[in-house]
Amino acid sequence: MSFLIPCPHCGNRPQPEFAYGGNIGDDPPGSMLDVLSEDLYFNDNTAGEQFERWFHRFGCERWIVIRRDTRTNQVSEGWEGVDAP
Amino acid sequence: MSLRAIEGAEPAATTVLRSPVEHRLLAAGAQVEARGQWRVAFGLDGEDAFLETVAFADASHLAKLEVRGGAAPAERPDRAVVEVADDRWIVLCPWEQRAATIAELGAGDRRLALDLSGAWMALVLAGPQAERLLRRLGPIAQVPGSGPIAAVPGRVVRRGELLLVLVAAEYAQHVWDVCADLCLPLAGGPAGLDAVTRSHPDPLLAAS
Numbered sequence: 429m430s431f432l433i434p435c436p437h438c439g440n441r442p443q444p445e446f447a448y449g450g451n452i453g454d455d456p457p458g459s460m461l462d463v464l465s466e467d468l469y470f471n472d473n474t475a476g477e478q479f480e481r482w483f484h485r486f487g488c489e490r491w492i493v494i495r496r497d498t499r500t501n502q503v504s505e506g507w508e509g510v511d512a513p
Numbered sequence: 514m515s516l517r518a519i520e521g522a523e524p525a526a527t528t529v530l531r532s533p534v535e536h537r538l539l540a541a542g543a544q545v546e547a548r549g550q551w552r553v554a555f556g557l558d559g560e561d562a563f564l565e566t567v568a569f570a571d572a573s574h575l576a577k578l579e580v581r582g583g584a585a586p587a588e589r590p591d592r593a594v595v596e597v598a599d600d601r602w603i604v605l606c607p608w609e610q611r612a613a614t615i616a617e618l619g620a621g622d623r624r625l626a627l628d629l630s631g632a633w634m635a636l637v638l639a640g641p642q643a644e645r646l647l648r649r650l651g652p653i654a655q656v657p658g659s660g661p662i663a664a665v666p667g668r669v670v671r672r673g674e675l676l677l678v679l680v681a682a683e684y685a686q687h688v689w690d691v692c693a694d695l696c697l698p699l700a701g702g703p704a705g706l707d708a709v710t711r712s713h714p715d716p717l718l719a720a721s
């Protein structure tokens with residue numbers, strides 16, 4: 429199923445133009461030796477809104493952050509960068 | 514097992530050390546020669562042309578030292594410091610300087626300084642499109658910094674115009690293959706470290 433992603437540089441673009449870069453976790457750091465591995469391999473599996481990284485590979489070639497509802501694929505906002513706003 | 518158990522462990526003088534991506538380099542047309550204990554690849558097909566856009570080179574033959582505790586190790590022209598955590602760093606230096614560097618870094622109130630060269634793979638990104646390749650590899654917010662590189666944990670530091678990427682050695686072939694795929698549309702590809710240092714002189718990389 430496709431949906432539109434609001435790229436801050438290119439406007440609303442179809443999802444297949446983007447590559448998914450994972451969700452931005454909100455777990456407290458420190459439960460693993462390597463925080464980076466924890467963020468990468470232990471996803472929150474949220475049913476609801478979450479912040480996600482997407483790469484506009486067939487557009488501006490920039491990383492953006494969006495807030496997406498995983499139940500409905502509704503994307504409410506998009507920001508430039510790789511960290512949650 | 515504590516890392517202390519391998520402190521001071523040295524490869525035997527006759528041991529031949531190989532990059533985890535040596536067969537990828539050979540497949541790309543590289544020649545390989547022994548430099549000290551390491552087999553180092555050079556002379557890859559098309560490497561000079563790749564360097565005009567973007568090239569990636571294996572730097573696995575650098576010493577990679579795990580340092581924990583105390584103050585952050587100082588950067589030097591022939592030494593790169595990659596921060597892994599608040600009190601943990603990977604220090605890269607020429608292979609022949611590793612014993613002296615371990616002795617220097619292990620002095621004082623340091624908790625640990627030991628050679629973990631085999632645990633890491635160092636990759637150099639070079640050329641005017643190197644930043645673009647890094648963006649394609651993963652969401653790294655800033656350099657120096659850390660984040661997913663080809664969907665595995667990676668660290669990046671800058672060496673002049675070059676980018677030095679560090680990933681765990683077990684992911685080396687995967688990261689190498691992803692780099693090769695992502696370089697194709699940019700008219701880039703693999704290069705030997707000799708070719709990279711000819712166009713981008715660097716005391717750390719050139720000393721090896």
